[in-house]
Amino acid sequence: GQQVMQIPQYQHVQEGEDFTTYCNSSTTLSNIQWYKQRPGGHPVFLIQLVKSGEVKKQKRLTFQFGEAKKNSSLHITATQTTDVGTYFCAGPRSGGYQKVTFGTGTKLQVIP
């Protein structure tokens, strides 16, 4: 079955440092989404990438979708304490599948 791995599993950074999490799928994805889950909360949609090689920015966050549509990354510039949480990538296999498989997640801690 489809597997989606994320690295690292945990990351501690000093406030102001940059942070990157990487997402790798065992199958080609139709699209990729990123979600953020605050401690004790539920996943909240951040962004979706659909095209091969696509790059999108949201303020300090930069998202990339790989050329082969099997990997993605999220980069946060100058982290803030409000960035604390677990970041998940997710996506369905290409080919019209509706099962959305989530990555294992990266838990980000920001030290003030």
Added chain:
Amino acid sequence: NAGVTQTPKFRVLKTGQSMTLLCAQDMNHEYMYWYRQDPGMGLRLIHYSVGEGTTAKGEVPDGYNVSRLKKQNFLLGLESAAPSQTSVYFCASSYSRTSGSSGANVLTFGAGSRLTVL
């Protein structure tokens, strides 16, 4: 507009007991999903539904049953609870956009249901 509502929020069961988690959405979404979240395991898909009256298995369906009798509701049942089913359960829903198009498969989650099986 409530979005996705899950009930109950918390529940403690004894091994062998049964229960049903209810998910209701008011966004007219076609697709609905049940995930479980365990430490270090991310979110794993239990069952999902692409429309009223239809259900399909996800990655970890054993020990669970689901029903989608109405478009807005998706029920997750545990017939005989086991300690391994202790988890946080999330329901989610999405529109049925064409896969590969913008907005396809974008999930809106409920607040979660924390289940403990003793």
